[in-house]
Amino acid sequence: MTTRGFHRKRDTTPGDRLPPGQYLERGFPVLSAGPTPETALDEWTFRIAGAVEEERTWTWEEFQALESETPTVDIHCVTTWSKFDTTWEGVSVDTLLEGVEPLGGYVTAFSDGGYTTNLPVEDITGGRAWVVYGFDGDDLEPEHGGPARLLVPHLYFWKSAKWVRGLYFREEDDPGFWETLGYHDRGDPWLEQRYQGD
Amino acid sequence: MSSVIRATDWRVATVAAIAPETPRAATLTLDVPGWDGHRAGQHLDVRLTAEDGYRAQRSYSIASAPEDGRPMITVEELFDGEVSPWFVQVAREGDEFEVRGPFGGWFVWDAGDTEPIMLIAGGSGLVPLMSMLRHRRNAGSETPAKLLVSAREADDVLYARELERIGVEVVLTYTRRAPRDWTGYTRRVDRAMLQEVALFGGRTYICGPTTFVETVANHLVALGEAPAQIRTERFGGG
Amino acid sequence: MDHLDGNAAAGELSEVFALDVTTAVATCAGCGTTGPLAQAMVYEAGMGTVLRCPACDSVLLRYARGGGQLRVEMRGVTVLRWRSEPR
Numbered sequence: 001m002t003t004r005g006f007h008r009k010r011d012t013t014p015g016d017r018l019p020p021g022q023y024l025e026r027g028f029p030v031l032s033a034g035p036t037p038e039t040a041l042d043e044w045t046f047r048i049a050g051a052v053e054e055e056r057t058w059t060w061e062e063f064q065a066l067e068s069e070t071p072t073v074d075i076h077c078v079t080t081w082s083k084f085d086t087t088w089e090g091v092s093v094d095t096l097l098e099g100v101e102p103l104g105g106y107v108t109a110f111s112d113g114g115y116t117t118n119l120p121v122e123d124i125t126g127g128r129a130w131v132v133y134g135f136d137g138d139d140l141e142p143e144h145g146g147p148a149r150l151l152v153p154h155l156y157f158w159k160s161a162k163w164v165r166g167l168y169f170r171e172e173d174d175p176g177f178w179e180t181l182g183y184h185d186r187g188d189p190w191l192e193q194r195y196q197g198d
Numbered sequence: 199m200s201s202v203i204r205a206t207d208w209r210v211a212t213v214a215a216i217a218p219e220t221p222r223a224a225t226l227t228l229d230v231p232g233w234d235g236h237r238a239g240q241h242l243d244v245r246l247t248a249e250d251g252y253r254a255q256r257s258y259s260i261a262s263a264p265e266d267g268r269p270m271i272t273v274e275e276l277f278d279g280e281v282s283p284w285f286v287q288v289a290r291e292g293d294e295f296e297v298r299g300p301f302g303g304w305f306v307w308d309a310g311d312t313e314p315i316m317l318i319a320g321g322s323g324l325v326p327l328m329s330m331l332r333h334r335r336n337a338g339s340e341t342p343a344k345l346l347v348s349a350r351e352a353d354d355v356l357y358a359r360e361l362e363r364i365g366v367e368v369v370l371t372y373t374r375r376a377p378r379d380w381t382g383y384t385r386r387v388d389r390a391m392l393q394e395v396a397l398f399g400g401r402t403y404i405c406g407p408t409t410f411v412e413t414v415a416n417h418l419v420a421l422g423e424a425p426a427q428i429r430t431e432r433f434g435g436g
Numbered sequence: 437m438d439h440l441d442g443n444a445a446a447g448e449l450s451e452v453f454a455l456d457v458t459t460a461v462a463t464c465a466g467c468g469t470t471g472p473l474a475q476a477m478v479y480e481a482g483m484g485t486v487l488r489c490p491a492c493d494s495v496l497l498r499y500a501r502g503g504g505q506l507r508v509e510m511r512g513v514t515v516l517r518w519r520s521e522p523r
Contacts, residue, residue, distance in 0.1 A: 001210055001247065001294060001296070002247045002248060002249050003246040003247055003248070003284070003293065003294060003295045004293050004294075005284065005288040005289075005293070006246040006247070006248050006254075006281075006284050006288070006295075007248045007249070007250075007252070008248060008250075008252040008254075008280070009278075009280040029482070031481045031482040031483070032479055032481055033479050033481045033484075033486045033498070034479055034486060034488060034493065034495070035439070035477075035488075035493055077482070078483060079482035079483060114494075114495070158483060178483055178484065178500065180507075180509065181483075181484050181498060181499070181500035181507045181509060182500055182501075182502045182503055182505055182507045183483065183500070183502065194502060194503070195502035195503030195505075196503060197503055198503065206447075206450040206451050241443065241446075243447035257443075257444060257447065298447055298450075299446075299447060299450075301443075301446035301447050301450060301456075301458070302443055302446055302456075302458050302474075303456035303458045303459035303474075304442070304443065304458040304459050304472050304474030304475070305443055305458070305474060407438070408438040408439060408440065409438065411441075429474075430441060430475065431441065431443045431474075432438070432439070432440045432441045432443070432444070433440070434438065434440050434444065434480070
């Protein structure tokens, strides 16, 4: 049955830049699975660990000293909102992996508060992923994942783990927080890979 | 084939009547097939489906008392909301949407409960508490009860006239603009106000936006109320 | 974003539990705190719903729908208890 006079609030006119099933959002919705963590910068570290030639850790200061980039990208949330031309500042994952070869084909991003998400390694390399600490010309706000979050814009945005603290490489895929609840292991919005089996 | 409709099944509700409460809120009386009554404090889930199949779901507290017959919900229109504007601006008699419920066994009050009750409402958090007060009045209950309502301004107070004769002391505090000649509270609920106003030692029900509920609950605990005696219901947006 | 409380999850979880979920008393596997699920912190994350222990924030229960499935994960609850009549 349908309800007379009810319609969605937003416009879903498809365009070249909108993946199937998405609509263009002007705001920036905040959706979280838990409270916003509060990690002091002098306690913050970023780790590369697991199936890698050599494990690495950076403090916040060391991280800030790394070569950074300012990608401008479209982002797509599996809950159907998309946002165009978002600007970020951070370190390319390629920079973090410089001279370090991943030995496994999969990676789990892990965050303060316990959130995890799994991805294939090729989806975070080759200029496709960053660890970002700036958004829209400013410091990344805690509610949007600050001090730093993963940014993997070519996949659904739940893969861009907020409050990220490291990447754990593995030989076998290990479904993360949402993936164990039925969401896709890869999450390509152009193939509408929202759920397992899509 | 079972003829029992479970509370968990979606069923089609029809708007039997709609009446404005305030400039931004309306009360809808619903015809729900197989309606089996409810307890004061419970809520309904509603679901609206657009012609393109888009669906939105929300929860609204039941405003009517259990013995008042058909369930009534009071919906306040939220700025930039998607569902609440439909209820307040668009809905008319005969319109249909889906409901599920009633739900809730914790944030409820029955006239058989004899502990004194302190009811604290933030804005539209007054709705389930009104169900409790109407039920209390209908039952002729003498259970000690008191209501504290925080609202932005006089126009935002739901059921204002009915509150004058609901049979309990009602304390109002206005957080944005008070009426002329107002001599009462004109600030957000804080510890000093609770100390002056609240009934302690019985059961407390707090309902409203999350920050309101948590602030008030924390104050009450700091003032010595047992956490187990404080029941809360947090509202979201939409 | 704001969280809600267990009352908000009552409708969805009523499809899974025949007994009233708001009065179900849960023991947190993280810290051992016991209390009714009505008072759990509920995060509606769009992708799914997460109920967290009000004392220690660890996940009690989480659920999500998608691809024709509803999944509920409850490792964070040691015991779930309801009032029950003797048989």
